[in-house]
Amino acid sequence: MAPRTVTRDDLAAVAGAALGGGRRLEAVQRLAGGTSKGVYRLTMDDATTAIVYLWEASENYWPARENDDDPADPFAAGVGLDLFEAAYARLDSLGLRVPEVYVIDRSRTRYPADHVVLEDFPGENLMDRLARDPVAAEPTMAQLAEGLAAMRAHRARAYGKVAVIDGGGASHWPTCEQAALDFALRCLAEAAGRDRRIADARDRLEERLRELAAAVRPRSEYAVVHGELGLDHVLVDRDGRPVLIDVEDLLYFDVEWEHVFLRIRLGRDYPRLAVDGLDEDRLALYMLTQRLSLTAGPLRLLDTDFPDRAFMAHIAEHNLTEALALLPR
Numbered sequence: 001m002a003p004r005t006v007t008r009d010d011l012a013a014v015a016g017a018a019l020g021g022g023r024r025l026e027a028v029q030r031l032a033g034g035t036s037k038g039v040y041r042l043t044m045d046d047a048t049t050a051i052v053y054l055w056e057a058s059e060n061y062w063p064a065r066e067n068d069d070d071p072a073d074p075f076a077a078g079v080g081l082d083l084f085e086a087a088y089a090r091l092d093s094l095g096l097r098v099p100e101v102y103v104i105d106r107s108r109t110r111y112p113a114d115h116v117v118l119e120d121f122p123g124e125n126l127m128d129r130l131a132r133d134p135v136a137a138e139p140t141m142a143q144l145a146e147g148l149a150a151m152r153a154h155r156a157r158a159y160g161k162v163a164v165i166d167g168g169g170a171s172h173w174p175t176c177e178q179a180a181l182d183f184a185l186r187c188l189a190e191a192a193g194r195d196r197r198i199a200d201a202r203d204r205l206e207e208r209l210r211e212l213a214a215a216v217r218p219r220s221e222y223a224v225v226h227g228e229l230g231l232d233h234v235l236v237d238r239d240g241r242p243v244l245i246d247v248e249d250l251l252y253f254d255v256e257w258e259h260v261f262l263r264i265r266l267g268r269d270y271p272r273l274a275v276d277g278l279d280e281d282r283l284a285l286y287m288l289t290q291r292l293s294l295t296a297g298p299l300r301l302l303d304t305d306f307p308d309r310a311f312m313a314h315i316a317e318h319n320l321t322e323a324l325a326l327l328p329r
Contacts, residue, residue, distance in 0.1 A: 006028060006030065006038065006040060006054070007028065008025055008026075008027065008028050010028075010111065011025060011028050011040065011042060011052065011111065012024075012025045013110040013111070014042075014052055014103070014105070014110045014111050014115060014117060015042045015044065015050070015052075015117075017103050017105070017110060017117075018042075018050055018052075018102040018103040018117035019042070019044055019048055019050055019102065019117075023044040023045060023046055023048060024044065024045045025042060025043075025044060025045075026043050026044055026045045027042075027043040028040050028041070028042060028043075029041040029043070031051075032308075035060070035061045035301065035306070036059070036060045036061070036077060036079045037053050037054060037055050037056075037059050037060065037079065038052075038053070038054035038056060038059035039051060039052075039053055039054075040052050040054070041120060041122070042117070049120040049122060050102060050117050050118060050119065050120050051099065051117070051118045051119070051120045052115055052116070052117050052118070053084070053115060053116050053118070054111065054113050054114075054115050055079060055080055055081055055113055055114045055115065056112075056113035060079060061301060061304050061305075061306045065077075070172075071161060071163070071164045071169060072160065072164065072169065072170065072171050072172045073171070073172060073179075074159065074160045074161055074171055074179055074251055074253065075179070075183040075293075076161075079248065080114070080248070081104065081106060081114040081115075081116060082163055083161065083162075083163045083248040083249075083250075084116060084247065084248050085104065085163075086161075086162045086163035086166055086167070086250070087162050087163070087247040087248055087249075087250035088101065088247060089166075090162050090166070090224060090250060091151075091224075091244060091247060091250065094147075094150045094151060094154060094224065095147070095150055096147045096150065096151070096244055097147075097237065097241045097242060097243045097244065098243060098244055098245075098247065099118040099119040099120075099121070099235075099243060099245065100118065100119040101116060101117070101118055101119075102117040102118065102119070103115075103116065103117040104116050105117075121235040121236065121237060121243055123235075123236060124236070125231065125232050125233075125234060125235050125236065126140055126141070126144070126231040126232075126234040126235070126236055126242060127230065127231035127232045127234070128232075129236060130231060130269060139240055140234075140236055140240050140241070140242050141242075141272050141273070143240075143241055143242050144234060144242040144273065145272070145273050147242060147244075148258070148273060148275075149275075151223060151224040151225065151226075151255075151258075152223045152224075152255050152275070153223070154223060154224045155221045155222070155223070156221065156222045156223075156224070156252035157220070157221065157222075158170055158171070158222070158252065159171055159175075159176050159179070159222040159251070159252045159253050159254075160251065160252060160253075161249075161250070161251055162224070162250045162251065162252060165252050174218075175216075175218045175219070176219070176222065176253055176254045176257070176282075177213050177216040177218070177254075177282065177285060178213070180213070180257075180285060180286060180289050181209060181210070181213040181285070181289075183289060183293070184209050184285075184288065184289035184292050184293070185206065185209065186296075187289070187292040187293045187295070187296040187297075188202060188205055188206060188209070188292050188296075189202075190296040190299070190300060191292060191295045191296040191299060191320070194296075194299040194300075194303075195295070195299065195316075195320060197320065197324065198295065198320060198323075198324075201324055201327065204327055205288075205292070205323070205324075205327065208288065208326070208327055208328065209285070209288060209289070212281070212284050212285040212288060213285055215281045215284075215285075216279070216281045216282055216285055217281070219254065222252040222253055222254065223252070223253070223254070223255040223258075224250065224251070224252060225250070225251050225252075225253045225254075225255060225257050225258035226244065226247065226249070226250060226258060227249035227250060227251050227253075227257070227258070227261075228246060228249050228261065229244075229258060229261060229262060229265070230261075230265040230266075231265070231266065233245050233246045254279070254282050254286070255275075255278070256278050256279055256282040256283050256286055257282075257286050257290075259273075259274070259275070259278055259283070260283060260286040260287050260290050261290060263287075264287075264290060264291075264294070287326065288323060288326050291319045291320075291322045291323035291326065292319075292323050294315060294316075294319035295316050295319045295320045295323055298312040298313070298315045298316035298319075299316045302316070
């Protein structure tokens, strides 16, 4: 479902509650990149800006799946204000920079959906800064590495979504690797149903996943991981500090999950954030799992009216190729 057009009139009351004081909402701009929530920049008549997240069904491009609303599945869709609040609180407690929250509203009196109004950082994100000027980006990268170290040092006795675990809940599977195996098999089935090359290799991919999972030794403590930490999810404040956004998927999980995603997204720049002591067996399982996830997810989005189809098709094709390359020769 394509998002409806959100107008200045729609968000005037939201902006007034967060940024009032005699200001008037001048403009509303939908920001690109969101697939599960609406992200809009509010600009007031004195040039003050803020960001609003709208958790509205029409803003969620993802087709529904059976487990979407299952809090005990760490890989279920990370959508909603409750997940945002819990993740925000945990990151803030660890000293990481997150946007200041101006208003949290579940009342649906100012807008017919849960929403939050946040501090805006209208400059370039860390991905763009690193590409433009690696030397200028170095202090921010170093501070991001420090933040990731704080997340890695935190210890939780159970794994799963931060909102669930901090609320006293638990995940379905006994261990991270069992949860990841189940998720990988679901992604494999989805991808095989949409692409003949995965279908032809399905038995070999499943066998490989089970081999990799069997090699992993269980753990009993877990770190904090963002879950989707590309540098496009890191903004930069006026002091050059990294600011984490899109935090709803925050998990207590194996730190290797985070570093596989970082390796995929950063490529040759990954050594800037690399750490020692990671478990090679977990890295191998999570690499194949994430390659399959990054194949199945984009292919599923292509079943919808998601607008940037060429970009999503490129992600699916690249990760499909990489997944097949992980099979033993």
